[in-house]
Amino acid sequence: MPVYQYEAMDNTGLEIKETIEAADENEAQSKIREKGFFVTKIQERAKKQKKKKTGEKTKQQPTRKKKKGGGFSIGGVSQKKLCTFTRQLSTLQDAGLPILRSLRILEGQSKPGPLKNALGEIIEDIEGGNTLSEAMARHPKAFDNLYVNMVKAGEAGGALEVILRRLAEFKERAQSLKRKVKGAMIYPCAVITVATLIVGFIMYYIIPKFKKIFEDFNTELPGMTTTLIGMSDWVVNYFYLIPAIPIGAWLMIKIIKKNKTGAFAVDWITLRLPLLGPIVKKSIVARISRTLGTLISSGVPILEALIIARDTAGNAVFKKAFDQIYAAIREGESMAVPLRETRIVDDMVVNMVDVGEETGALDEMLYKVADVYDEEVSVLVEGLINLLEPLMVVILGLIVGFIVIALFMPLVKLLNDLS
Numbered sequence: 001m002p003v004y005q006y007e008a009m010d011n012t013g014l015e016i017k018e019t020i021e022a023a024d025e026n027e028a029q030s031k032i033r034e035k036g037f038f039v040t041k042i043q044e045r046a047k048k049q050k051k052k053k054t055g056e057k058t059k060q061q062p063t064r065k066k067k068k069g070g071g072f073s074i075g076g077v078s079q080k081k082l083c084t085f086t087r088q089l090s091t092l093q094d095a096g097l098p099i100l101r102s103l104r105i106l107e108g109q110s111k112p113g114p115l116k117n118a119l120g121e122i123i124e125d126i127e128g129g130n131t132l133s134e135a136m137a138r139h140p141k142a143f144d145n146l147y148v149n150m151v152k153a154g155e156a157g158g159a160l161e162v163i164l165r166r167l168a169e170f171k172e173r174a175q176s177l178k179r180k181v182k183g184a185m186i187y188p189c190a191v192i193t194v195a196t197l198i199v200g201f202i203m204y205y206i207i208p209k210f211k212k213i214f215e216d217f218n219t220e221l222p223g224m225t226t227t228l229i230g231m232s233d234w235v236v237n238y239f240y241l242i243p244a245i246p247i248g249a250w251l252m253i254k255i256i257k258k259n260k261t262g263a264f265a266v267d268w269i270t271l272r273l274p275l276l277g278p279i280v281k282k283s284i285v286a287r288i289s290r291t292l293g294t295l296i297s298s299g300v301p302i303l304e305a306l307i308i309a310r311d312t313a314g315n316a317v318f319k320k321a322f323d324q325i326y327a328a329i330r331e332g333e334s335m336a337v338p339l340r341e342t343r344i345v346d347d348m349v350v351n352m353v354d355v356g357e358e359t360g361a362l363d364e365m366l367y368k369v370a371d372v373y374d375e376e377v378s379v380l381v382e383g384l385i386n387l388l389e390p391l392m393v394v395i396l397g398l399i400v401g402f403i404v405i406a407l408f409m410p411l412v413k414l415l416n417d418l419s
Helices: 025-033 080-095 100-108 114-127 132-137 145-157 161-216 222-236 241-256 261-271 276-297 300-315 316-330 336-342 349-357 360-419
Strands: 003-009 015-020 038-044
Touching: 003 025, 015 025, 015 114, 025 100, 025 161, 080 100, 080 114, 080 161, 100 114, 100 276, 145 161, 145 261, 145 276, 145 300, 161 222, 161 276, 161 360, 222 360, 241 261, 261 276, 261 316, 276 300, 300 316, 316 336, 336 349, 349 360
Parallel strands: none
Antiparallel strands: 003 015, 003 038
């Protein structure tokens, strides 16, 4: 009988990693649920294949029947599509439609892709007796832990339409901030790209022509001109390194972040970068606060909510801090005390969390923290863009000025010699 390795949570939020024997994945999930655990990850343990003798037949393991919606697709579901789907599902549920009919309507109007395939399988799973959250949990590329746990909380409390509305609002706010930041970065990125191409063209095509003129006249070149020609020679001979250097640096950072210590070091440095560091930190605090507030208001247990919020941080420093907060809360402490000890957020956040715990309105306080920090991120990004514009003008002016002076100094000397 196949052995399945699974990760789950008990009713206190404690993570459990065990194995279980079952005929197929459905039976394994049923057995785990009977124990009172919530499955977060499950997969069949790989078996070592013995060498087959000639003419020996091997018994094939039973495979899960391919569902009608499961066409071939690459990648996951984009956040924009998921945001639209959540809002539409919320609207249909508010209108009083059964969940299966709502899902069929959304599947019918979806374009071919990962989301349509996932919806087709979810519909069949629900028809087979699974709940919506259980069906969605089988598609982690489309529906993450935050999504699944909120839907599960909505089903348990009989308020699925309310939870879906909160989910839609949460994702729309996240998308709005993301669009705002991306829109603000378009102009400086375009200017830097065009300036790089122009300077590269001058270095590759124009400077070598001046170099030939100077060699023909056999004149002594100033230091600035010699430096410029040396840079031009390097661009001509090693032009392929110009795109390779940033790509190589990006790949190196990715490799370093595969290691736990390396990821912590890279994220720690990122948070302390001038100008960029505060933006990254405040955006993470805003995202975690809104995630945690949404989960708590939806009825998800605090320990389970902390684990999900930790995974949405995307930063090893914050993940380590949330592990400490999780351990402290399990020991019976309030959230504000370990949050203050980690020193990853400002005192204002700690005080608001403290007040929220005392008044029983922690979710509302977390929403306010998220709103404040979202606004601060927008202001910081706008300020950074306003700073970049004159800075780019100055840098481009210095580069162009250096090239012009370096080229014209030998020409002036040549004219003086000829006269």
